[in-house]
Amino acid sequence: MWPIDCIAHKRDGLVLPKEEIERFIDDYVHGRVADYQAAAWCMAVYLKGMTEEEIADLTLAMAHSGDMVDLSPLAGIPVDKHSTGGIADTTTLIVAPLVAAAGVPVAKMSGRGLGFTGGTIDKLEAIPGFRTTLTEDEFLHQVQNIGMAIMSQSADIAPADKLLYALRDATATVESLPLIASSIMSKKIAAGAKAIVLDVKYGEGAFMKTKEDARHLAHTMVRIGHLVGRPTHAVISSMEAPLGTAIGNSLEVDEAIEALSGKGGRRLMEVVLAIGSQMLILGGKAKDDADARHQLQELIDSRKGLAVFKAFVKAQGGSYTWIGKRPLTKAGQAYTPVCTDAGWISAVDGRGLGEIAMSMGAGRACKEDSIDPMVGIRLYKELGDPVRPGEPLFTLYGKSDADLPALAQQAADLITVTPQEPEHIDPVVSEIITE
Structure with missing residues (x-):
């Protein structure tokens, strides 16, 4: 039977x-x-x-359903990082070179975006000439030489996950916590990580809508990691508003370079420091959070993280001479509306802004869609910031035939300005889960 x-x-x-x-x-x-x-x-x-043991067994079965990357030739403890996805989440492009500069190897496989959330591979491919397909030998050699490599996920990594995910999407079982947790963790384990840091997001711009659901998923995955011998920590972060100030592929590369130059936005940098600190701790390079944050800030101030990013782009065939000199983004046209009211930014609908950016060509409605790497939205104000009449709120970067004034009106309606300062805004990082 x-x-x-x-x-x-x-x-x-x-x-x-x-x-x-x-x-x-x-x-x-x-x-x-x-x-x-x-x-x-x-x-x-x-x-x-499922019980925790069942989820751990399912995770390992899915991980071993295809190729298993062997990172044992690398010196040190390779630490991987995963985000459950959100709007303006440029974290990987900032934290990976910082962690690599601190001496923790980062050998990362990433995916493409679907819908209004961007994929790391799409962002990197906005850089002319950048190669996201590497052989395993090239992958390992690059990590040994410069400390990091990011490549597109092989079709032979966790094929069971690909089959089950497509099935879940068509059978209303996507929201199953055991299936979500095993999907994420099986890919991380198959990719060879010895330790894992998870960024589990909640809010309207994230997959998990409530903090409680995000905590439940995070605890489950952390326990799976420990059960299968992969020390795992999780950061719980808010996606009630965009994390960074750039929505769109080349724009997010530009924001990453700004952040590595000491000019990152406060929400984005809080998540970068939280994730980076846990990666340094698990990688054996920091004794605690304070020590790790101090190291990361020094690597930003000294531009050593930026130097690793530049070496990384060069090693993977990308154009790099522009880094630190001019923006990557060159759109067909740009449009910048200004604020008409004085007050404070009390709400930003990140999901809505992401959907506008997707409609401009920054994202895919289905896997076969092509994207325009240069279009998107650059915000000038973050949640909780004061604004005055005449100040720019954002710039839309669009194709030459796009009706940017109409799109700008839609975007402006998604940013709420109130006369009073908001009484309470959730901290962007609310908890670190280690056990």
């Missing part, structure tokens, strides 16, 4: 043994389990849940 037995066991709320989970995943990847059977199993997991 296999695989019906496995479906029935989970339907009835039984705890699945490791061998049963491994067999089900292996059979599904090799075509011995039909899609409709895997869909029934996912729904059973969605309804009945």
Whole structure:
């Protein structure tokens, strides 16, 4: 009766043994389990849940369903970083070179964006000539030489996750916490990380809508990491407003360079310092958060992190002579409206701004869509900032035929200015979970 037995066991709320989970995943990847059977199993997991041990066993089974990257030739402790996604999240392009400059190797596989959230690979491909496809030898050699490499995820990394994710998307089981946690962690483990730092976001601009849901997911993934021998820490961060001030691929590269030059926005840099600190601690380069933050700030002030970023771009074939001299962004046209009221920025609809940027060509509605790397939105004010009449609120960068004034009106409606200063704004980082 296999695989019906496995479906029935989970339907009835039984705890699945490791061998049963491994067999089900292996059979599904090799075509011995039909899609409709895997869909029934996912729904059973969605309804009945899993124990921590089951989730850990599922994670390892998915990780081992394809290639496993071996980072053992690298000196030190390679630490990976993952974000659950959000608006204006340029963190990887800033924190990776800073952590590498501190002596922690960063060998990272990243993905492309879909919808209104940007992907790290799309951002890097905005740089002319930048190669995101590397052989494993090139990948390791570059990390050994300059401390970091970022490449697009191989199709052979965790193929079970790709199959299950497509199925979950079509069967209303995306929100299953065991399936979310195992999806994220299986890719990180297959990519060879010895330690992992997670940025789990909540809010209207994030996948998890509430802080409580984000904490639950973060705790689950941290426990999975420890159970499978990969020390894992998680940062809980707010996506109630855009994290950075740039929405769009080349614009986010420009913002990363500004941040590495000491000119980063306060919300973005708080997350950078929080994630970077945990990476240094797990990488054995800092004794505590205060020590790690001090090191990171020195690497920003000395421009050593920027130097690693420049070496990284050069090593992967990208144009680099412009870095630190001029912006990368060159759009067909730009439009900058100004504020008409005095007051404070009390709300910013990051999701709405992300959707406007996507409609301009900065994102994809489906995987096959092409993007324009130069279009997007650059904000000049952050949540909680004071504003005065005549001050610029943002600039839209669009294609030459775009109706930017109309889009600017839509964007302005998503930024709320009130006469009184907001009484309370959630801290952008609310918690660090280590156990």
